[in-house]
Amino acid sequence: MQVKYDKTADAKYYKLGNTKVFKTTQEKEWLFFDRNKNNEVIGVEVLNASEHPVGIVSFEGKLLQYHISTETKDPKNKLSISDVSSVKFGQLQSA
Numbered sequence: 001m002q003v004k005y006d007k008t009a010d011a012k013y014y015k016l017g018n019t020k021v022f023k024t025t026q027e028k029e030w031l032f033f034d035r036n037k038n039n040e041v042i043g044v045e046v047l048n049a050s051e052h053p054v055g056i057v058s059f060e061g062k063l064l065q066y067h068i069s070t071e072t073k074d075p076k077n078k079l080s081i082s083d084v085s086s087v088k089f090g091q092l093q094s095a
Helices: none
Strands: 002-006 012-014 023-028 031-035 043-046 054-059 064-073 080-088
Touching: 023 080, 031 064, 043 054
Parallel strands: none
Antiparallel strands: 002 012, 012 043, 023 031, 031 043, 054 064, 064 080
């Protein structure tokens, strides 16, 4: 997996495979998946990357999971709490 970050655009791109992009699908307003002709995710683009920490789990060029982490402050303890959302690969295939 290759990761590129563009500071000017605050965009991050995770390149998972070497096949050509057939189409791009939008998961969230700021999250896009590049897919090959077999509908496999071969790239992930995150806009406003500094505001949207995303973790990618891949194996042999295939996306297995991605995690979206959001931090909130607990007003009582004044601690940051990380809420991690996870989507498994099988759920990404249906787009």
